Amino acid sequence: MHSSKHISSLHNPLIKKVLLLKEKSRERKKTGLFVLEGMRELQIANRTNYEIDTIFYCANILNDVQNNRFLKSFNPEKLISVSNEVYKKLAYRDTTEGVLAIVKSKDHFVSSLKFSHKSPLVLIAEAPEKPGNIGALLRTADAANLDAVLIANPKTDLYNPNIIRSSVGCVFSRNIKMGSTTEIVSYLKKEGFQVYCAALSASKEYTTVDFKGPTAIVVGTENSGLSDEWLQNSTQNIIIPMEGEIDSMNVSVSAAILIFEAKRQRKLNI
Template sequence: MHSTKHISSAQNPLIKKALLLKEKSRERKKTGLFLLEGMRELQIANRAQYEIATIFYCENILVDAQNNTFLQSFSADKLISVSNDVYKKIAHRDTTEGIIAIAKSKDHNLSLLKFEGSNPLVLIAEAPEKPGNIGALLRTADAANLDAVLIANPKTDLYNPNIIRSSVGCIFSRNVRMGSTEEIIEFLKKGGFQIYCAALSASKDYTTVEFNGPTAIVVGTENSGLSEDWLNNSTQNIIIPMEGEIDSMNVSVSAAILIFEAKRQRKLNT
């Protein structure tokens, strides 16, 4: 490895900075930087043209020659080897690959959203709070190759380490934008989107509606569902019929069912 620096003390200023980025949303927002962990996550972020500022690696853990080759594609001044103790200090995961990087966050403002095609399919999540759910939604969006994921009234820092971990790096591969519910509704209306809201009231079975034009699938939290603003502006509320004792599923599971029904219909019409 062609790094020129080694850190063996957790008191090193750069290590202290990495710890703050891992633990404090305020620090991530103030600096515009975040911590990502894992070779796959780093590779996805790199392909998505995230600016990588620093890469920490632990040679005792990093054993794959292919991984070494990838790291050598970065300039030497960005590569810093660290001791086992230092690595364990800044690592977020119990199982790890010996790679942690500091990267620069992107601007996720809704005003920057543009679509490559003329018939976009997007997922909207209103006020999601649980990092695990957000990560799972992003993984589904990646699996379905959605045109965008819009987060309305965000309550959680997008670069929370738990979101990065649970999304398996899909936070970097997807076109993620954020805005208020009002801003997103206005954006969708201007774009001629059908707005399908997952809701219990005044709903149709999701298999009976058409998802073939520009379409937004909107999901809310499991506790409170969607706000009145969404329900009042919905093209049609849709529901997944429940055949058991409960009347709802995990939001990421529900979103996956709706998204892949939309994908199925669109394939039939191509």
């Protein structure tokens, strides 16, 4: 594999740029760029039309023939080889495949949301903060092939390396939009969605409601739940009955239970 450049110094300005993008959300937002690590993530991002700016690879780690062939499909000007020392400084994971990239982020405005059929099923998460939870929600959305994931009042940068890692690339493959709760509620009303909020008050068991029409399943944080604005605009609050001593589950687990009940009902309706 031929690249136009090799970097072996940790003081190289481009390496400093990568570190800044990896560590600072403000820099990612300012430049519209983020850092991606891993061959599977790079392949998914490339397949879903993300613009790949630069690819860094460590030849001593990248030894798979198929992976080498994939990198050769890029313009050689985008490829930069780096030394082991530089790669270890850049790498976020303990185990890695020798590939990182600078990638251009996409816009995620709610106003651009479109669906390919009349009864979409979407997941809405209000103010999720933990990157691991967001990644798990995206993996669930991918497993269920949801039509969209909407993040209301986002607290965390979508291209945070922890989200990319925990989502295993689903952050690139899913239809994700972000906006304020007010914006999203307004969109759902305009499009005629049934809004089912996971909440304790005035709730019905989740198996007793009809998820077959245009449906939004809304989950909040484990600590504070959903805001009043969601509860006031809910078609019906729903609850997962608890048989133990605690009254809550991890948000990604709760979302998965609700989503797959909706999928079950929709299969019966075919």
